[in-house]
Structure formats: structure tokens, C-alpha cells
Amino acid sequence: xxxxxxxxxxxxxxxxxxxxxxxxxxxxxxxxxxxxxxxxxxxxxxxxxxxxxxxxxxxxxxxxxxxxxxxxxxxxxxxxxxxxxxxxxxxxxxxxxxxxxxxxxxxxxxxxxxxxxxxxxxxxxxxxxxxxxxxxxxxxxxxxxxxxxxxxxxxxxxxxxxxxxxxxxxxxxxxxxxxxxxxxxxxxxxxxxxxxxxxxxxxxxxxxxxxxxxxxxxxxxxxxxxxxxxxxxxxxxxxxxxxxxxxxxxxxxxxxxxxxxxxxxxxxxxxxxxxxxxxxxxxxxxxxxxxxxxxxxxxxxxxxxxxxxxxxxxxxxxxxxxxxxxxxxxxxxxxxxxxxxxxxxxxxxxxxxxxxxxxxxxxxxxxxxxxxxxxxxxxxxxxxxxxxxxxxxxxxxxxxxxxxxxxxxxxxxxxxxxxxxxxxxxxxxxxxxxxxxxxxxxxxxxxxxxxxxxxxxxxxxxxxxxxxxxxxxxxxxxxxxxxxxxxxxxxxxxxxxxxxxxxxxxxxxxxxxxxxxxxxxxxxxxxxxxxxxxxxxxxxxxxxxxxxxxxxxxxxxxxxxxxxxxxxxxxxxxxxxxxxxxxxxxxxxxxxxxxxxxxxxxxxxxxxxxxxxxxxxxxxxxxxxxxxxxxxxxxxxxxxxxxxxxxxxxxxxxxxxxxxxxxxxxxxxxxxxxxxxxxxxxxxxxxxxxxxxxxxxxxxxxxxxxxxxxxxxxxxxxxxxxxxxxxxxxxxxxxxxxxxxxxxxxxxxxxxxxxxxxxxxxxxxxx
Numbered sequence: 211x212x213x214x215x216x217x218x219x220x221x222x223x224x225x226x227x228x229x230x231x232x233x234x235x236x237x238x239x240x241x242x243x244x245x246x247x248x249x250x251x252x253x254x255x256x257x258x259x260x261x262x263x264x265x266x267x268x269x270x271x272x273x274x275x276x277x278x279x280x281x282x283x284x285x286x287x288x289x290x291x292x293x294x295x296x297x298x299x300x301x302x303x304x305x306x307x308x309x310x311x312x313x314x315x316x317x318x319x320x321x322x323x324x325x326x327x328x329x330x331x332x333x334x335x336x337x338x339x340x341x342x343x344x345x346x347x348x349x350x351x352x353x354x355x356x357x358x359x360x361x362x363x364x365x366x367x368x369x370x371x372x373x374x375x376x377x378x379x380x381x382x383x384x385x386x387x388x389x390x391x392x393x394x395x396x397x398x399x400x401x402x403x404x405x406x407x408x409x410x411x412x413x414x415x416x417x418x419x420x421x422x423x424x425x426x427x428x429x430x431x432x433x434x435x436x437x438x439x440x441x442x443x444x445x446x447x448x449x450x451x452x453x454x455x456x457x458x459x460x461x462x463x464x465x466x467x468x469x470x471x472x473x474x475x476x477x478x479x480x481x482x483x484x485x486x487x488x489x490x491x492x493x494x495x496x497x498x499x500x501x502x503x504x505x506x507x508x509x510x511x512x513x514x515x516x517x518x519x520x521x522x523x524x525x526x527x528x529x530x531x532x533x534x535x536x537x538x539x540x541x542x543x544x545x546x547x548x549x550x551x552x553x554x555x556x557x558x559x560x561x562x563x564x565x566x567x568x569x570x571x572x573x574x575x576x577x578x579x580x581x582x583x584x585x586x587x588x589x590x591x592x593x594x595x596x597x598x599x600x601x602x603x604x605x606x607x608x609x610x611x612x613x614x615x616x617x618x619x620x621x622x623x624x625x626x627x628x629x630x631x632x633x634x635x636x637x638x639x640x641x642x643x644x645x646x647x648x649x650x651x652x653x654x655x656x657x658x659x660x661x662x663x664x665x666x667x668x669x670x671x672x673x674x675x676x677x678x679x680x681x682x683x684x685x686x687x688x689x690x691x692x693x694x695x696x697x698x699x700x701x702x703x704x705x706x707x708x709x710x711x712x713x714x715x716x717x718x719x720x721x722x723x724x725x726x727x728x729x730x731x732x733x734x735x736x737x738x739x740x741x742x743x744x745x746x747x748x749x750x751x752x753x754x755x756x757x758x759x760x761x762x763x764x765x766x767x768x769x770x771x772x773x774x775x776x777x778x779x780x781x782x783x784x785x786x787x788x789x790x791x792x793x794x795x796x797x798x799x800x801x802x803x804x805x806x807x808x809x810x811x812x813x814x815x816x817x818x819x820x821x822x823x824x825x826x827x828x829x830x831x832x833x834x835x836x837x838x839x840x841x842x843x844x845x846x847x848x849x850x851x852x853x854x855x856x857x858x859x860x861x862x863x864x865x866x867x868x869x870x871x872x873x874x875x876x877x878x879x880x881x882x883x884x885x886x887x888x889x890x891x892x893x894x895x896x897x898x899x900x901x902x903x904x905x906x907x908x909x910x911x912x913x914x915x916x917x918x919x920x921x922x923x924x925x926x927x928x929x930x931x932x933x934x935x936x937x938x939x940x941x942x943x944x945x946x947x948x949x950x951x952x953x954x955x956x957x958x959x960x961x962x963x964x965x966x967x968x969x970x971x972x973x974x975x976x977x
Contacts, residue, residue, distance in 0.1 A: 288437035316464030352376035
């Protein structure tokens, strides 16, 4: 006897049977048999299935062409090195080659994967694309592959059964390629890779770690400038400012493509886009092409990653702080105040693992566009709320200020630290509005500007910009006559002098000195600095008497305040000796220089920067002292003409006339030992100082002078090479470069006018 099945939906009701040889069947069982010849048959619903409709995976062959790829591979540029890696992959028996393209969101991982897969599909099948951001998505992708290979399975198997059928097919066939796009967790794909080992896998992921033993990593960087411009041009067309726009976007493929699409739709040029980007960053970073995915805008592209990282708030905060520094070479020590070392290190590790930053030794690199977006407030983004951006900016200022050398001097001992901080201070100053400056920021700007003036004349114009902002900060925070404000004004006076604007610099220097004397008094280091700058300004103006007076006052102040053996005291002694030489008392000046060099070597050592500076002066003075004052006075007019851009040829003619009227001066020919000593001195300056430091420049000029004094043509090639290095160190924008080139051009003009053999100084062999 049988009991009818319960046909109601929901959980199946109990099925019972009674009596001898009785049987009961549930809903999905269509036939059952019991006892000898006794059976019960119940049909609720049944399909007639032919064996060929549900074949085994092993028995199904792939059609000649079976491909499922996104269409965006058409917009593809560059990536030759990465393509070479994929094309040259070796095959190991029993193991499917697997590569993971990893990098920052928007870097072009999926585009590269689609491009390579499209080429691979010309000779292999199937080539199948699976969005793999979860295990469920991978199952769906495998089910799709199964039904593409055997469409009848769609009605016969459950989704999980379809996925398993797809795995079986991969494990029993060769020649296929599976692209697993946007993998968030390597563990999600590891079982599939370990089971299917007769084809090939290509993975894309933002994760840079966790792939050991799973797949070979292929890191992706931004496009080259040429490739970025090519991508922009393919979408928008030729634009003369495309390179500048691509540079601003950090050559990130997604950003370049979206900017080009925007310009194409709006019929605007790259220059207009740049202007809007500077004025309205929040709006422009949220733009995409019409019909585009608004979750793939620059403002949103990293949002999902930050959601994953936000479980630990410090991780996102670290990224927002890093956004205010230069994009490369960020010292990890700047983040030390944010927490204990393991906590900060974990935040950096997580950011690096998700390709938001790159760790290299003791420094951090962040893509400039990640930084730019991370600095823009957005009330709709919980990671970039206004208060979070403000906190990150203020923290960036304070952490940089804490990293300043404890020694407040601007001496070379502080240079290594200041050199490392310089790009980050300038980046912070370029991104943070002046109205957000804090006292820490004012101190940063002042110290950094002072370092730049002492380290390299080429930095003077950039130092001026920082110091002008620092002056405005100090006036606002401390008042017009505060010590902080006065100190910055002295630095500004030095910057003005170094930029060779004599007419403007002298009153600035004199006013700064007057303010120091009135507010700080004579016995203050800032006053001494003002005196040193003022005396240099007097020298440039040709006022030797005033320069000597200021030099003697500065020296007296140094002795009182700092003592006889302080580096600043030696600097003041140098200034006094130089001023004495300018008065024409060369014998006294030579004695002063000799004593000064001996004291510097005794107290400071051979390689102290002040010793190197004095040695430069002594070397130059030996040659300078033999030249009579007449031609030297005429040469001062040449310098003035070069600075002012007036008639150099006329000024040089006066020098030639002075030379013609005088008996030639015989000077001992420079020996090979002197040449070797001058070359060693330059090597020391390059090692101890900076390539563009003023004393390194002086060492180059002293070596040139020594080469010339040999009278030996063998040194001509070295001299030309040294002169080229000098111009390179100065840079084409430095005022001195233009001045010296102008002098050379004028000398060439005079060369044909001057009789051969005319010369003031003639070398002679030493006795």
C-alpha cells in the first residue's frame, strides 16, 4: 500500500508506508521497487533526458572559437615589457602557468589582460573572462563557461553543479586560458589553480602580496609620457598641452582616458581641463564620460580599497597624511609620532599590499593622483570628510616640523636631513593654502628657506617663495617686529642679494640690518647675519669702505657672542680679509688669509666647509694678487655691465686698454703638484658640499685658473670639460650663467681686435 506524496510547497511532510512489501516515495523519486515482484510507482513530475544532453566534462570538446572578453582592449598603448613577460612564460609539466598583473586601481591591469588574452585567443580556446572579486563570482564564471561549452546543462544542473562541471572540464582539457579579473583574495582562486593544471591562468589584482606559490607576479606601473599622450590623442585628438595634462594626472591610464573623453565630449582643450582641475578638483575628479560607470571615476576608483582598509582607522589616516608630501622619497620616520612602531608599520604594510603605496627601504612612494584625490574634501565620501582632510594637513605640518634638525644652525651638519625634507616642505607649501598655516608650518618654511640659501645658489628663487610666505605667517602670528619676523626678513635680504638684483637688494639689506640693531641689538646672531649680508651687498655695489666697516663690526660681534673659534667667526674673518684686499692692501690681506687658513685647519679640520671656503679664497688670491689694480677696477665695470645687461664689449675694451698700457707681469707657472692639489680640493668640495654649492663653484673656478696658469695645452680638454660641468651645475636659469655666457660672447667679439701676443700676465717656469 502506498500513501500519496505531499505536493505542498515548503518542507516535505513525512512519507510513511505500511503492510507487507509496502514502499513510500518522496517528491523527487519517480520509481521504487520492493520485494519479489512488488513495486510502487509514483510520477509527480519527470523530464525525459537523453544521455548526450548531460555528457561528462571530459567528453566535451571546445568549439574552434570560444571567447568571452571585455571590449576595452581596443584602447591599449605601451606595456611592451609586460607583454614580453607573458609571451615568454615557460611551461612546467603538470602545472598551469599563472601570472598576476597587480597594481594601483586605474593602472590598466584589466586592459592589459584583455589585450593579451585577445591575442592568445587567435590560437587557443576557450579564452574565458571571469570577474573574480569573490568566490561566488568565480562560481558564476565557471558556470557560465560550462553552459557555453554545453548549453543543455543550463536546465539540467544546479549552479554549483555547473561550476563543478566547469572545473572538471578545465582539469581534463588543454589549450585554454582563464582570466580571473579583480581578485581580492588569493585564497579565493588557489583551489581552482591547484586543480586545473593543463591550461593557463591570467589574474588581475590590486593586491601585491600573498601570491607566493600561487602565481608569478607582474607589477604594473603608470604609462610612460609618450604612451600617455598617445592614449589621450587616440581619444581626443592632437593637443599641444596633452603632455602637461598627462603629467598632472601622473600618467595613470584611467585618468588620462577619462580626461580625454571629457575633452572630446565637451569639445575643450587640455589647457582648459587643467584650469578646471586646479580650480575645481572635487568636481573634475568625479567626472566620467557620458554613460560611463560613475564608480570608475578617479574620485571613486580607490573607494572600495579604502573600505577594506578602514577596519583600522590609522591606515586611512596615514594615506591622507602622506597625500601632503612629495610623491617619492617620503621618510617613514615622519610617521613615527602616529603610534608605536608595529602599529604604524602595519598601516604601511596594508597600504602597500593593496597597491596604494610603495615601500622601498626607509621611504614611501605614493602616486601623485592618489595624493591629489586624498587632499580633496568630499562630504559624500566617508574617507574624505572635511575634518579628516584638515586633520591630515595639520598633522603633516607638525610631523615635518618635528623632523627638523635639533641644531638651529644652518650649517652643513644639518644638510643631509634638510635635503631629505626639502621636497616634502615644498610639496606641502604647494598644496596647503596659506590661510591653513600653523606656527609649525612657519618654522618649516623659515628653516627650509635658510637651508636652500646656504646649500645651493640655484635654489635662491625657490627659497624666496618659501621665505615670503614665512614672513606673512610670522607677521600674522607674531607681529611686524617680532624676532621671528625679523629673522625671516634677514633671510629674504640674502635671497634678494643672491638673485643679483643689486638695486633692489641693497635697501632691503640695509633695512634688515637697521631693524636688527634697533630691535635685537648688536650682540645677537641674527644681527650678525644681517651685517654679513649687508657687507656682501656693499661689495657688490663697489663700496669697499662700507664693506670693511661692516665686516669688522660683524667680526667683533662674533667674537663677543660666539667666541674666537666658532665657524661664524672664521667666516667674519674671511670677510674682513676680503675687504682689506679690496682696499688694495694686498700684502696685509695675504697674511690674514694665511693665518686664517691655518686656524681653520687647526680648529675645524681639513674638510670642514668653512676650511674649504677659505682655501678657495687663498687659492684664487695667489693668482689675483699679482694683477695690478688698474685692470681689476676695469673688470669691476665688466661685472656691472654683465649684471645690468649693458654694453659688455665697451667695458671689456677698457680692460684691454689698461692691459696695453702696462708692462706684463710674470707669474710662476703652475706645477703639476698644484694642479693635483686643486683637483683634490674640488673632489672634496663635491663630496662634502653640494654640486651646486657656491664653494664648489669657487673650487671649479680655482681649478680652471690653475689649468690656465700651467700654460700647458694638455690641460685644455680638462678645462673645457670643467667649464661645461660648471654651467651644468649652475643651470640655464641661473643669472650667473647668462652673465658668464655674455662675457664669453663679448670676448669673442674683441678677439679679432686684439693684437696677438698681447697679455698682462705671462707664465714662467719656477726657478
